[in-house]
Amino acid sequence: MQRVRTLLLAFLADWMMWGYLAYATVYLLNAYWYTMYVNWYGTLMLPVWGWPIVVIATFELTVLGHAYGQTPGQALFGLRLLDQNLRPPDLSARSQYLARWHIEPILKLFRRNTKRQSDSSRAQMRLLDDVKDKMPTTKPRKWYKTHRGIMVVALLVATFWVGWLVTEIDLPTFFSDAPRAGYMWKALFTPSFEHLLTPEPVIARENPSMAPIQTTILGGIIESVFMALLATVVGAIIAFPLSFLGARNMMGFSPIGWTIYGFMRAFFNIFRSIESILWAIIFGIWVGFGPFAGSLALMLHTIAALGKLFSEQVESVDPGPLEAIAATGARRWQVVVYGVIPQILPSYLAFTLYRWDINVRMSTVISLMGGGGIGRFLFFYKNSVGFIENNWNQVGAVVWTIVAVVWTLDYISGRVRERIT
Amino acid sequence: MEPLLKIENLTKVYERGDVLALDDISFTVERGEFLVLIGLSGSGKSTLLRCINRLVEPTAGRVIFDGVDVTAAKPRELRQLRSRMAMIFQHFNLVKRSMVLTNVLSGRLGYANPWLSAVKKFSPKDVDLAMANLKRVGIPEQAYKRADELSGGQQQRVGIARALMQTPDLLMADEPVSALDPATSHSVMQYTEQMNQQDGVTVIASLHFLGLARRYGTRILALKDGKIVFEGSPQEIDQAKFREIYGEEAEEVEVR
Numbered sequence: 099m100q101r102v103r104t105l106l107l108a109f110l111a112d113w114m115m116w117g118y119l120a121y122a123t124v125y126l127l128n129a130y131w132y133t134m135y136v137n138w139y140g141t142l143m144l145p146v147w148g149w150p151i152v153v154i155a156t157f158e159l160t161v162l163g164h165a166y167g168q169t170p171g172q173a174l175f176g177l178r179l180l181d182q183n184l185r186p187p188d189l190s191a192r193s194q195y196l197a198r199w200h201i202e203p204i205l206k207l208f209r210r211n212t213k214r215q216s217d218s219s220r221a222q223m224r225l226l227d228d229v230k231d232k233m234p235t236t237k238p239r240k241w242y243k244t245h246r247g248i249m250v251v252a253l254l255v256a257t258f259w260v261g262w263l264v265t266e267i268d269l270p271t272f273f274s275d276a277p278r279a280g281y282m283w284k285a286l287f288t289p290s291f292e293h294l295l296t297p298e299p300v301i302a303r304e305n306p307s308m309a310p311i312q313t314t315i316l317g318g319i320i321e322s323v324f325m326a327l328l329a330t331v332v333g334a335i336i337a338f339p340l341s342f343l344g345a346r347n348m349m350g351f352s353p354i355g356w357t358i359y360g361f362m363r364a365f366f367n368i369f370r371s372i373e374s375i376l377w378a379i380i381f382g383i384w385v386g387f388g389p390f391a392g393s394l395a396l397m398l399h400t401i402a403a404l405g406k407l408f409s410e411q412v413e414s415v416d417p418g419p420l421e422a423i424a425a426t427g428a429r430r431w432q433v434v435v436y437g438v439i440p441q442i443l444p445s446y447l448a449f450t451l452y453r454w455d456i457n458v459r460m461s462t463v464i465s466l467m468g469g470g471g472i473g474r475f476l477f478f479y480k481n482s483v484g485f486i487e488n489n490w491n492q493v494g495a496v497v498w499t500i501v502a503v504v505w506t507l508d509y510i511s512g513r514v515r516e517r518i519t
Numbered sequence: 520m521e522p523l524l525k526i527e528n529l530t531k532v533y534e535r536g537d538v539l540a541l542d543d544i545s546f547t548v549e550r551g552e553f554l555v556l557i558g559l560s561g562s563g564k565s566t567l568l569r570c571i572n573r574l575v576e577p578t579a580g581r582v583i584f585d586g587v588d589v590t591a592a593k594p595r596e597l598r599q600l601r602s603r604m605a606m607i608f609q610h611f612n613l614v615k616r617s618m619v620l621t622n623v624l625s626g627r628l629g630y631a632n633p634w635l636s637a638v639k640k641f642s643p644k645d646v647d648l649a650m651a652n653l654k655r656v657g658i659p660e661q662a663y664k665r666a667d668e669l670s671g672g673q674q675q676r677v678g679i680a681r682a683l684m685q686t687p688d689l690l691m692a693d694e695p696v697s698a699l700d701p702a703t704s705h706s707v708m709q710y711t712e713q714m715n716q717q718d719g720v721t722v723i724a725s726l727h728f729l730g731l732a733r734r735y736g737t738r739i740l741a742l743k744d745g746k747i748v749f750e751g752s753p754q755e756i757d758q759a760k761f762r763e764i765y766g767e768e769a770e771e772v773e774v775r
Contacts, residue, residue: 416615418608418610418611418612419613419614419615421574421608421612422606422613422678422681423614423625423628424574424601425572425574425601425604425606426601426605426606426625426626426628426629426681426685427598427599427600427601427603427628427685428598428628429598429628429633431637432628432633432636432637435636435637435639436614436617436621436625436628436639437625440617441614441615441616443616444616
């Protein structure tokens with residue numbers, strides 16, 4: 099049963115690879131031949147009768163690959179076409195396999211309960227896990243002579259080529275129009291730190307409730323660092339217990355265990371893949387735009403990201419000590435306290451520190467949605483073209499302040515991580 | 520008096536890979552015995568030991584420890600039974616980042632106050648006992664070091680101290696000296712012998728070297744492919760028996 103499932107999966111994987119190659123081919127044909135006549139963007143132009151051909155052709159190519167070589171899908175799922183002596187079959191045996199592949203389903207319709215005659219030359223798809231100890235060693239081919247190698251190269255080339263067209267890469271413009279951004283570069287590299295310590299008048303006027311220090315760049319970065327710190331600490335504290343629920347080895351193999359594990363994993367993955375800027379909007383509407391909403395957004399993202407990292411750490415603990423502690427008659431939670439936590443604590447701390455400087459960087463972008471912090475200054479100066487004469491120099495000041503702080507935090511967390519792991 | 524441990528028709532099938540690790544094994548262990556398990560790697564020694572305290576759940580059969588059916592025990596009952604059977608391991612299985620003393624004290628978890636143990640506190644009596652046990656295995660000065668700062672032999676002695684904390688009736692040693700050099704092996708084996716003779720702890724040890732088995736065992740049980748192929752006194756194992764247990768090409772290696 100497992101063999102059939104694996105075979106099916108390997109076949110589907112290979113078919114998808116061929117399908118992808120076919121898609122890339124049609125895409126390239128469209129891009130280079132039909133651009134003058136039709137709007138090809140987003141749609142692929144192929145005659146109606148072309149699609150069945152693509153489907154059948156990719157299907158046949160997959161079968162051919164399975165019969166005459168080792169496909170990437172087979173390699174992925176540990177399958178190999180082998181003869182009775184567990185050697186790679188010869189050409190005729192491979193052709194027989196190909197023919198059987200097409201004929202057998204039809205024959206099965208007519209002949210039921212026919213016993214398979216054991217033909218010594220017959221090739222069979224085997225699970226490598228079952229036979230690898232008994233397989234005679236054969237010299238492997240060079241990678242560029244295998245189906246697998248060629249296929250992988252073809253996939254990479256197709257991806258890169260199509261990707262180049264999709265992203266509309268235009269290198270000539272990149273170089274020829276560089277001077278247009280020259281004045282900005284110049285301003286960014288000659289930052290004006292006049293509002294690093296003195297309040298920015300416009301922001302002060304618009305936010306009368308803010309203390310003067312809060313309307314300086316320094317105040318902004320301090321707010322960002324604390325937003326990030328709070329989000330990180332609270333997030334890590336919440337992620338800590340959740341990470342055990344999302345770890346396979348802690349949840350046992352009961353249906354309840356599986357359910358909680360699956361639920362936690364889904365939670366981590368979904369909430370991690372939604373950008374925190376979106377959370378900032380949601381929380382902004384919920385609690386009002388400002389540093390609080392920004393912190394909540396960062397925190398939620400931190401819980402999901404750290405939860406996933408943490409639970410992977412829990413899954414990779416050395417099981418030996420857990421076994422030893424369980425053998426002394428300890429309760430399950432005692433095994434966790436005495437066996438698991440000492441093993442994971444250093445990496446938890448390291449990940450949390452690392453997350454702190456990610457959060458400082460993220461908090462600048464979150465300010466775009468009114469999240470408060472240093473980003474407020476970044477976007478204020480960026481949007482002040484024409485209002486403030488040297489606005490790009492001010493942007494430069496903000497950028498360099500962020501760089502300095504992130505660099506410092508990175509250095510500190512690096513040193514601490516070195517010490518504790 | 521009834522035997523300390525009775526194994527009845529114990530069978531273990533690992534579902535993954537469909538391996539028959541233990542095949543209908545039955546034997547008894549008397550109180551005060553030093554039983555040595557021998558056999559090739561993969562013959563089922565480790566599985567057998569782990570089935571006794573149900574670190575590995577047996578597929579069929581019964582384990583009766585001091586008149587109580589271990590295989591039918593509820594979780595709470597099982598914990599109480601486990602606290603009376605100590606175990607030491609091939610790779611010591613210490614929590615490497617924890618202090619030696621904490622590792623030793625963790626042997627007391629089955630007896631300690633659970634509320635205090637949650638914050639890693641133990642009663643002064645337990646701490647004194649831990650220090651006494653560390654002194655007994657000759658490494659009292661290492662108590663406050665991290666476990667991974669110790670040498671292999673010292674780590675296994677911490678393992679023995681942890682086992683002593685349980686004041687066990689039965690000590691199971693799963694290849695306790697396989698990761699140690701010959702000189703250290705003897706010192707570790709002598710501590711288990713001491714437990715056996717002075718404290719009256721029944722010992723089941725799986726060993727790889729026949730020399731060690733002959734020197735320390737009062738009885739030998741040989742496993743092959745999950746079956747018992749020999750049961751008897753150490754003197755009874757001659758060249759022919761040895762070949763039968765370890766295969767035709769085996770050559771005996773002496774450890775002194």
